[in-house]
Amino acid sequence: MSEITNAYLLKALQDQFAAFIHSAEEPYGMLTIELDKNQIIPVVTFLKDHPQIQMQFLTDVCGIHYPDHKGKELGVIYHLHSFVNNIRLRIKCFMDINNPTLPTVTSIYGSANWQERETFDFYGIIFEGHPNLKRILNVDEMDYFPMRKEFPLEDQTRTDKDDTYFGR
Amino acid sequence: MENLLDSIEINPDKSEYTTLNLGPTHPATHGIFQNVLTMDGEIIVDAVQTCGYIHRAFEKIAEHRPFYQITPLTDRLNYCSSPINNMGWHMTVEKLLGIKTPKRVDYLRVIIMELARISDHLVCNSVIAVDCGALTGFTYVFQWREKIYDIFEEICGARLTTNIGRIGGLERDFSKACIQKIKEFIAEFPKKLEEFTNLLERNRIFMERTIGNGPISTERALYYGFTGPNLRATGLDYDVRAMNPYCSYEDFDFKIPVGIHGDTFDRFMVRQQEMWESLKIIKQAFNNLPEGNFFADVPEFYLPPKEDVYNKMEALIWHFKIVMGESETPVGEVYHSVEGGNGELGFYLVSDGGRAAYRLHFRRPCFIYYQAFPEMIKGSTLSDAIVAMSSMNVIAGELDA
Numbered sequence: 001m002s003e004i005t006n007a008y009l010l011k012a013l014q015d016q017f018a019a020f021i022h023s024a025e026e027p028y029g030m031l032t033i034e035l036d037k038n039q040i041i042p043v044v045t046f047l048k049d050h051p052q053i054q055m056q057f058l059t060d061v062c063g064i065h066y067p068d069h070k071g072k073e074l075g076v077i078y079h080l081h082s083f084v085n086n087i088r089l090r091i092k093c094f095m096d097i098n099n100p101t102l103p104t105v106t107s108i109y110g111s112a113n114w115q116e117r118e119t120f121d122f123y124g125i126i127f128e129g130h131p132n133l134k135r136i137l138n139v140d141e142m143d144y145f146p147m148r149k150e151f152p153l154e155d156q157t158r159t160d161k162d163d164t165y166f167g168r
Numbered sequence: 169m170e171n172l173l174d175s176i177e178i179n180p181d182k183s184e185y186t187t188l189n190l191g192p193t194h195p196a197t198h199g200i201f202q203n204v205l206t207m208d209g210e211i212i213v214d215a216v217q218t219c220g221y222i223h224r225a226f227e228k229i230a231e232h233r234p235f236y237q238i239t240p241l242t243d244r245l246n247y248c249s250s251p252i253n254n255m256g257w258h259m260t261v262e263k264l265l266g267i268k269t270p271k272r273v274d275y276l277r278v279i280i281m282e283l284a285r286i287s288d289h290l291v292c293n294s295v296i297a298v299d300c301g302a303l304t305g306f307t308y309v310f311q312w313r314e315k316i317y318d319i320f321e322e323i324c325g326a327r328l329t330t331n332i333g334r335i336g337g338l339e340r341d342f343s344k345a346c347i348q349k350i351k352e353f354i355a356e357f358p359k360k361l362e363e364f365t366n367l368l369e370r371n372r373i374f375m376e377r378t379i380g381n382g383p384i385s386t387e388r389a390l391y392y393g394f395t396g397p398n399l400r401a402t403g404l405d406y407d408v409r410a411m412n413p414y415c416s417y418e419d420f421d422f423k424i425p426v427g428i429h430g431d432t433f434d435r436f437m438v439r440q441q442e443m444w445e446s447l448k449i450i451k452q453a454f455n456n457l458p459e460g461n462f463f464a465d466v467p468e469f470y471l472p473p474k475e476d477v478y479n480k481m482e483a484l485i486w487h488f489k490i491v492m493g494e495s496e497t498p499v500g501e502v503y504h505s506v507e508g509g510n511g512e513l514g515f516y517l518v519s520d521g522g523r524a525a526y527r528l529h530f531r532r533p534c535f536i537y538y539q540a541f542p543e544m545i546k547g548s549t550l551s552d553a554i555v556a557m558s559s560m561n562v563i564a565g566e567l568d569a
Contacts, residue, residue: 027501028263028264028502057390059531060503060514077516077529110540114539115535122227136220147228
């Protein structure tokens with residue numbers, strides 16, 4: 001069992017994809033890179049097939065919304081895990097809210113299927129090439145993406161509650 | 169168990185197929201699950217799952233609540249083992265804040281979490297048997313789940329949705345009555361588990377029903393993001409407790425049981441063995457319980473005792489700050505995972521320094537591995553698919569967040 005470090009992982013990535021990695025940091029010990037969204041497939045494939053790194057496991061996919069980051073409002077965050085080396089990696093891809101598309105990783109990790117659907121459901125991020133990109137947890141008729149920051153917690157069309165007394 | 173699709177002639181125009189709605193509310197699926205099955209007679213040709221029937225927008229709510237108010241939300245994910253979810257959340261926040269908990273807290277938490285794991289596995293395993301037509305084992309072990317809930321009640325006052333523990337420690341130390349109940353549990357549970365084992369593990373009918381049912385290979389399991397007992401049943405020994413030890417799990421001696429074929433029987437057996445291992449961990453933690461405080465020294469996050477709040481200015485200020493969510497939090501992002509009852513339960517927390525999380529994502533294990541269900545049941549009969557489903561330990565609350 002070969003143990004690799006964050007530094008090794010970052011170097012391996014930078015040797016191949018230096019132009020596409022916008023930033024790299026290590027919050028709480030997990031290597032986090034910000035990646036050009038169009039490079040997600042090559043990078044994930046590289047990490048999976050690399051003889052030492054072997055990131056076979058996609059732990060998690062989720063979305064995030066930063067309304068103040070102009071031009072890169074929406075993000076998708078991937079958590080990868082290599083069981084062989086017991087090392088985790090976080091990849092972030094940001095995109096413009098007016099063109100929220102990025103390639104799907106379902107061809108590499110089947111587990112991404114529903115997680116990407118969930119991300120689409122809540123953030124409206126369109127995963128190009130996804131086999132079945134439709135809402136999963138919300139109703140099909142919903143015409144907005146509820147986890148975006150512009151939507152307040154409660155339904156603003158409700159009339160049965162008087163908010164003035166609650167400071168809402 | 170052979171794949172029945174191999175033995176039938178597939179009808180090219182599909183005119184003979186029946187569409188069957190299994191669920192959303194069906195007595196045989198334990199929870200709100202809908203499966204639209206395409207059947208050829210008794211054989212399942214295809215299945216499409218629907219989820220979201222009990223979606224409660226936890227991630228959205230979590231963006232508007234201070235950290236301590238998120239614990240009750242985690243209760244309602246996998247409600248068969250709420251304490252593990254609670255502890256996982258507390259540890260995530262502690263990791264963000266850089267809080268180091270005393271050893272005693274870790275050990276008490278391990279006891280609680282392993283009890284929760286036993287109760288989770290008891291429910292799942294006995295329900296597999298129920299779906300095979302054996303109700304006896306279920307009635308036997310449910311008494312013991314009740315006893316575990318009695319212990320939780322003694323610790324935190326609640327039974328199912330526990331909201332157990334606090335950020336930085338536990339709300340109170342184990343009481344005398346609680347210690348007594350744990351002692352009784354350790355002494356008497358092995359006999360009952362033995363009895364349950366004798367009922368099922370070498371039961372011919374049960375074995376016939378479960379061996380070869382709903383199998384999945386390690387490669388496919390990894391592809392579908394399996395974790396927990398379901399992954400270990402395929403032969404891969406990934407356990408968060410051993411791989412990334414949290415909460416002093418490195419202090420304990422325990423084995424990680426694995427299966428071979430990844431079928432229902434292996435999943436059942438892995439859980440059976442895990443219960444023995446959990447019991448072992450509980451014994452070790454209970455017998456070596458360190459002296460010390462049951463909470464970390466973090467006045468800005470851990471509520472002071474009520475009498476101090478009434479009598480001491482400082483305690484009152486802390487109390488106010490905590491309740492109003494005014495305590496300062498660092499800017500940062502953290503991923504923490506624990507070994508839940510059914511897999512790796514992860515919390516991805518992004519904090520912008522505000523009173524609530526900027527973004528909180530729950531990695532819900534069964535949401536991810538339930539995707540493999542159609543592949544696992546294609547070519548089996550409806551009655552076998554029901555057994556396969558209960559053996560996957562899919563919990564509706566966790567599936568739909």
